[in-house]
Amino acid sequence: MFLYLADELHPAHILLLGEVPGVLGPDGAVVPHITPANFPALRQSLAGSEGVDVTGGMANKVARMVELVQRHPETCVYILSGTEPGLLARLLSLSPSLPGEGMKVLGTRITAR
DSSP, X not given: OHHHHXXXXXXXXXXXXXXXXXXBOXXXXXXXXXXXXXXXXXXXXXXXXXXXXXXXXXXXXXXXXXXXXXHOTTOEEEEEESSSTTHHHHHHHTTTSOOOTTSOXXXXXXXXX
């Protein structure tokens, strides 16, 4: 659905909030930045969801978002904790330019480059 919506809406940012603080690598640490170039090396280490997840788990979410940023290189996707109080409000208060290279963001950022 995100691919279809991105084709229609051309968003600058997509925020995906869940139960984990971002995409977790094989060592359990948050992977800060994923691109189409580094995703193949990460793909095998991404686990599925621990709970009920009809979307296919984190590996599928990340694969779809990598595909999305390849089709829409102007879009930046953030995968963040939805359980951290106030995080979404803080991010939205930064709008229209969410943090990028110059500002540390908790979570994972997925971009075309």
